Amino acid sequence: MKGSPLTRQIIEIINSIPYGKVSTYGNIAAAAGNPRAARQVVRVLHTFSESEDLPWWRVVNREGRIALKRGFGFEEQFDLLISEGIELTSAGCANLDRYGWDVDDGISGNKE
């Protein structure tokens, strides 16, 4: 295990995204204590996805869309999300009102 406190915080949050849900770079960053650290989330995904067994595919951009490019992971992420029952548009966009998850949801029950 490696990384600064913020890095480990981000790892912990990503690991707590439930099956069948997605979270966004910005939300994870904010939950980790720095709303502007979205890019750190990107970095963590790059660096620790494998070693920390992160559910990297459950992280999407602010619009609920897969950020990866076609031919560079997009298809894999698409399939993984579909396999968890998440509906996606052909562009790889999920409805955040329905599938979005924030850390708070895990603490104080569900929204909706």
Next chain:
DNA sequence: GCCATGGCTAGTA
């Protein structure tokens, strides 16, 4: 120097 962002603008339809 890197990064899978996010937010805001210009410029077209």
Next chain:
DNA sequence: GCCATGGCTAGTA
């Protein structure tokens, strides 16, 4: 479509 942003890993010595 541009550019300001934030924090730091990987890999070598």
